[in-house]
Amino acid sequence: MDWMVWTLPTAIFFGVIALLLVVMTTWELVSPTRERRGFLPISTTRGDRFFIGMLSAAYIHLAVVGFTSLSLWLALGVSVVWMLVLLRWG
Amino acid sequence: MTDATPSSPDQVRQRAAKEAARRRRQGRSTGRRLRRGLLMLAYIVFVLLPIYWLVNMSLQTNSEILGELTLWPQSLTLANYAKIFTDPSWYMGYVNSITYVLMNMAISMSVALPAAYAFSRYRFIGDKHLFFWLLTNMMAPPAVFLLPYFQLYYTVGLFDTHIAVALAHCLFNIPLAVWILEGFMSSVPKEIDETAFIDGYSFPRFFVQVFIPMIRSGIGVTLFFLFMFSWVELLLARTLTSTEAQPIASVMTRTSTASGIDWGTLAAAGVLTIVPGIVVVFFVRHHIAKGFALGRT
Amino acid sequence: MNKVPNNRAWWLVLPMLALVAFSAIVPLMTVVNYSVQDVFDANTRFFTGTEWFVKMLNDPALQAALARQFAFSLTILAIQVPLGVGIALLMPKRGWRASLVLILVTLPLLIPWNVVGSIWQIFTRGDIGLMGWSLRQIGYPYNITSSPLDAWVTIVLMDVWHWTSLIALLCYSGLQAIPEAYYQAARIDRASRWAVFRYIQLPKLTNVLVIGVLLRFMHSFMIYAEPFVLTGGGPGSATTFLSQSLAIMATAQFDVGPSAAFSLIYFLIILLVCWVFYTAIMNLQKDRQGGARHD
CATH class of the missing domain: 1.20.5 (Single alpha-helices involved in coiled-coils or other helix-helix interfaces)
Structure with missing residues (x-):
C-alpha cells in the first residue's frame, strides 16, 4: 500500500x-425512496439527488479553490447546505 | 381490360398524362437511385483511399516510395511482409496483442454475463447508480490512470505480462459488455426464465443451457466490440509492457530510426493490423447492425 | 419490462464489481492522493494541499488546451452527426451489397488508433502521400508541420474518416428497426421524402443518436494516439489536446502531483457531461415506455 x-x-x-x-x-x-419532482427540472430519487449534490459539491470546491482566495471550509459549508437543500426540496 | 382502347379525345389525353407521369416518376426514381449510389460510392472511396495508399506503399521498396510518386506499385515486392513474418521481434508483437485481446474477451465476458442479467431482470439498491458508475469508467480517459496503473501493476508483480494489459482493458471493456448485453437480455421475455424455474432448472443450469443460447447473437456482437476496443487501444498497452508482452503498436515505433523512417515496413505492419479486424467483422456481419444500437432499437 | 426487486442480485454483480474496482477505484484513489502532494518517491513527499489545483486551474496552457479540446469535439460532432445520418440513409438495406457496404464502412473503426495516425501521416505527406502530393500539384502549399490551419483541417478530416462510420452504423441499425408498414402508409399518404425523414425516420433515430453523440463526444474528448502520431501536437501547440498535455506532464516530465490534479479536473468534466447524457437517455426511454404503459 x-x-x-x-x-x-x-x-x-x-x-x-x-x-x-x-x-x-x-x-x-x-x-x-419514492421518485418525485422537486425544484429540479427532472424527477429524481433520493440517490439521484445525493449524486447531484456530490457532483455539484466537487464543482463548488474547484471554483472556490481555483478562482477565489476564500477558505476551503466555506466551500465545504456551502456544499453541505446545498446538499441538504437538494435532499429536502430537490 | 375494359379501357384498352380510348373512345374519346378526353380519355386519350387522360391516358397520355398518366403515362407521362409514370415515366417521370420512374425517371426521377432511377435518377435518384443513381445519385444515392454515387454518393454512397463517394463515401466508400473516401474510406478506402487512405487504406489503399497504405497497401500500395506496403508493396513497394523504400527506394520506389521515396522516388517518383506512383499510383500503384511498379515493381511489386513482398519483401516488407517477409521481413515481418521472419523476424520474431516483429511477429511476436502480433502474437502478444492477440493474446491479451483474447484474455480480455474471456475475462470481460465471464463477469459481464451475470452482471448484465442482474441489471436486466432485477431491481436492487443502487442499481441505477452502479450502472452509471460503470459507464463513467468507459468514458474515463486512460491518460488519467496511466501512472497509478504503472505503479499498481508493478507492485503486484504483473508488469510486462499479457494479463496486466488484459486486466487494464477491463476498465472500459466490462462496462461496454454489460451495457450491450443488458440491451440484448432485456429483449428476451421474462416468461422464459419463469417457465424454466418452474420446470425445475437451477439458476446456473438455466443460465448456461437455456439463456445463453437465446442471446447467442448478442454475445457474438459483444465479443466483436470487446475485440475492437481492446485491439485499437494503445496507451495503456504500451505503458504496462516493456519487452515480454510488447503489443504490435509499440513494435511499430521501431520503424523510425536515426537514418529515417522505414516506410515500407511501417505500411506492411499497418496493413497486418487491419487484417484481424476484417476477419472478425466478416463473422458478425449479419448481427452487427443490431449490435451497433447496443441491442436497443 | 417490469423488474423484480431483489437485493440478492448484488451477488451476480459482485465479480464484475471486484474486477472493475481493481481497475478503477484503486487507481482513482491513488490519483487523489497524488494530487495533494509533491511526490519524489514513496518516502520523499510533501503535503501541498490545494496548491496543484490552484496552479492547474489557472494555467493558461491548460486552459488553451481545454478550449481547443471543446472546439475540436464540437467541430467533429457538427460534421459527423449529419454526415453519419446521411450515410445511414444511403446504405443499401439488404442483399450482398448491404453486407459489403457494412464491412467497408466498419473498416476504419477496427484499425488501431496509432495506425490510423500512421495511415494519415503517410497519406498527407507532401512527398510520398497521395493527398499531400495532389494538393501541392494543384498549387496549394499544403504542410501540416508548419501551418496550424492545415494541421487542424487534417486532424478533423482524419477524425471524420475514422469515426463517422460509428454514427452511420448506429443510425443504420436504428433505421433497420422501422417496420416496412410505416413506409407503405407514408406512400399511400403521398408523403414527401422530407416528411418521411422528419416524422418516421428521425424519431426512431433519436435514441441511437443520443448514444452516438455521447460516445463520440467522450472519445473525441480523450483523443490521444491519432494526433500524437500525425502532428505530435504541433505546429507549436496548435493540435495539443487535453490527453496529450496530460500524458506529457505525467510521463515525460514526471510531474505526478500537478498531472494528478489535472486528471481529477478532467475527470469531473467527463463525469458531468456523461451524467447529462445518461439522464437524457434514461428520460427518453422512460418517455417511450410511458406511452405504452398506463399505471
Whole structure:
C-alpha cells in the first residue's frame, strides 16, 4: 500500500465518502425512496439527488479553490447546505 | 381490360398524362437511385483511399516510395511482409496483442454475463447508480490512470505480462459488455426464465443451457466490440509492457530510426493490423447492425 | 419490462464489481492522493494541499488546451452527426451489397488508433502521400508541420474518416428497426421524402443518436494516439489536446502531483457531461415506455 502514498486528509476524505454511501444504503433499506419532482427540472430519487449534490459539491470546491482566495471550509459549508437543500426540496 | 382502347379525345389525353407521369416518376426514381449510389460510392472511396495508399506503399521498396510518386506499385515486392513474418521481434508483437485481446474477451465476458442479467431482470439498491458508475469508467480517459496503473501493476508483480494489459482493458471493456448485453437480455421475455424455474432448472443450469443460447447473437456482437476496443487501444498497452508482452503498436515505433523512417515496413505492419479486424467483422456481419444500437432499437 | 426487486442480485454483480474496482477505484484513489502532494518517491513527499489545483486551474496552457479540446469535439460532432445520418440513409438495406457496404464502412473503426495516425501521416505527406502530393500539384502549399490551419483541417478530416462510420452504423441499425408498414402508409399518404425523414425516420433515430453523440463526444474528448502520431501536437501547440498535455506532464516530465490534479479536473468534466447524457437517455426511454404503459 506504500505506493498509494496515503495522507491523512485523503484517507479521511475517502472514509467520509464510504460512510455516506453506507448511510444512504441503510436509509434506503429502512425507508425506500419514492421518485418525485422537486425544484429540479427532472424527477429524481433520493440517490439521484445525493449524486447531484456530490457532483455539484466537487464543482463548488474547484471554483472556490481555483478562482477565489476564500477558505476551503466555506466551500465545504456551502456544499453541505446545498446538499441538504437538494435532499429536502430537490 | 375494359379501357384498352380510348373512345374519346378526353380519355386519350387522360391516358397520355398518366403515362407521362409514370415515366417521370420512374425517371426521377432511377435518377435518384443513381445519385444515392454515387454518393454512397463517394463515401466508400473516401474510406478506402487512405487504406489503399497504405497497401500500395506496403508493396513497394523504400527506394520506389521515396522516388517518383506512383499510383500503384511498379515493381511489386513482398519483401516488407517477409521481413515481418521472419523476424520474431516483429511477429511476436502480433502474437502478444492477440493474446491479451483474447484474455480480455474471456475475462470481460465471464463477469459481464451475470452482471448484465442482474441489471436486466432485477431491481436492487443502487442499481441505477452502479450502472452509471460503470459507464463513467468507459468514458474515463486512460491518460488519467496511466501512472497509478504503472505503479499498481508493478507492485503486484504483473508488469510486462499479457494479463496486466488484459486486466487494464477491463476498465472500459466490462462496462461496454454489460451495457450491450443488458440491451440484448432485456429483449428476451421474462416468461422464459419463469417457465424454466418452474420446470425445475437451477439458476446456473438455466443460465448456461437455456439463456445463453437465446442471446447467442448478442454475445457474438459483444465479443466483436470487446475485440475492437481492446485491439485499437494503445496507451495503456504500451505503458504496462516493456519487452515480454510488447503489443504490435509499440513494435511499430521501431520503424523510425536515426537514418529515417522505414516506410515500407511501417505500411506492411499497418496493413497486418487491419487484417484481424476484417476477419472478425466478416463473422458478425449479419448481427452487427443490431449490435451497433447496443441491442436497443 | 417490469423488474423484480431483489437485493440478492448484488451477488451476480459482485465479480464484475471486484474486477472493475481493481481497475478503477484503486487507481482513482491513488490519483487523489497524488494530487495533494509533491511526490519524489514513496518516502520523499510533501503535503501541498490545494496548491496543484490552484496552479492547474489557472494555467493558461491548460486552459488553451481545454478550449481547443471543446472546439475540436464540437467541430467533429457538427460534421459527423449529419454526415453519419446521411450515410445511414444511403446504405443499401439488404442483399450482398448491404453486407459489403457494412464491412467497408466498419473498416476504419477496427484499425488501431496509432495506425490510423500512421495511415494519415503517410497519406498527407507532401512527398510520398497521395493527398499531400495532389494538393501541392494543384498549387496549394499544403504542410501540416508548419501551418496550424492545415494541421487542424487534417486532424478533423482524419477524425471524420475514422469515426463517422460509428454514427452511420448506429443510425443504420436504428433505421433497420422501422417496420416496412410505416413506409407503405407514408406512400399511400403521398408523403414527401422530407416528411418521411422528419416524422418516421428521425424519431426512431433519436435514441441511437443520443448514444452516438455521447460516445463520440467522450472519445473525441480523450483523443490521444491519432494526433500524437500525425502532428505530435504541433505546429507549436496548435493540435495539443487535453490527453496529450496530460500524458506529457505525467510521463515525460514526471510531474505526478500537478498531472494528478489535472486528471481529477478532467475527470469531473467527463463525469458531468456523461451524467447529462445518461439522464437524457434514461428520460427518453422512460418517455417511450410511458406511452405504452398506463399505471
